[in-house]
Amino acid sequence: MTVLQRLRPDHAAALLAFERENRAYFAASIPDRGDDYFAEFDARHSELLVDQAAGLLHFHVLADDEGAVLGRVNLVDVADGSAELGYRIAERAAGRGLATEAVRQVCALALAEYGLSVLRAETTEDNHGSRAVLARTGFEPAGEIVLCGRPGLRFTRDLRDPAAGPR
Template identity: 60%
Template structure:
């Protein structure tokens, strides 16, 4: 079972390596972050900004670690407000399809209720991202409408009752 750790400054090197190693894989399903993101200075600035958002309580960022402590994914709660947040997650190419994302989302739903006092989560994905849709549905998320994700047709999900 994966372990979730709240994002810290000392995660930066492993997180940049993870993002760089999986850049092409992620770009197949989500918009690319752009070249500046992957430069040491660009990544450091972005990481510092994320930590500031987290300190302000706007977002809660986490890394996903495997049984050996390797960073294999990330999972985030963004735009925390009124007992709700938007869930976002990604796991690396060599971790995909092994239940890691499903387990990480399950744990984040639990943590959302217990650690952050949230009562609902929303998530979006593209219609053609079957893996992401499966992860959400296995974790009790219900499709609530259509949307656009990175210019592509998407679907919006919601989950209530996070502690269950």
Template identity: 60%
Template sequence: MPELQRLRADHAPALLAFERENRAWFARTISDRGDAYFADFPARHQALLTYQDEGTDHFHVLVADDATTILGRFNLLDITDGQAELGFRMAESATGRGLATEAAQAVCHLAATDYALTSLRAQANLDNLASHAVLTRVGFTVTGETVLRNGRAGRRYVKELKGGATGTAGATGL
């Protein structure tokens, strides 16, 4: 059973492989990260861990049964005043099985309980139907606001959270 894990330093090789292997797949519906992302990956990964330690962001990876392959990323970004932006991406090989919905639901639960957040925002490009479906399934509602994401039209979502701090985030089996 895939497991949602908080991002750690030792995830770096598998995360880089995930990004490289799915680069063309991601570029179909979201902006390409660019060559610099891959060239500077070690420093970028360390910066993400620093942001996480500072509490400004929380990063998670969905790890396959083999415990070494990353199937997806689920991030809570730009935490301010109890709010954060949810961002996620799934490997092409992991789509169509409900894993993105399950992992997004788990991250929403962590946001409410472990991170004491009160609401989440998200956005998806208009042509990214899978992301729209995931957001709707986990309880996000469309705000009616159209946004531009790297030159592409997108739709904004919001989700109010209920819960309270219960502990620290760790691994969550799906």
């Protein structure tokens, strides 16, 4: 069983292990975080928790029964009732519907707990898995972009619109 949890201080070790184990897998479809991310992980984790407490962002981990992180779903750039959605699922857990379920849960939290009404997301055109998750969770295409030098798409979801809900 997996559980979506709001990021806490005690998630640091499991989250770092998740990022290290999946670094090459993630880099195949999104920009690599770089060596500094890993070298400065503890300080960054602490800073994120401060920003989260201030309501500037909302970070979540998807953990298994043993506490291992299988994914993360983040809301960043929180302002004026909207935020940017980002998510990643471990290679060993991909294809099981975890991203879809986690995004659905975060959409519900965004509206009910965080007071957000609109979420935005971006992905490259060739990231078919991510595009499918966004479609299944009610996000609509909102324009073409260039993402890290690659063709991409921007998506939005109005959390107040029941017609835009999960499919």
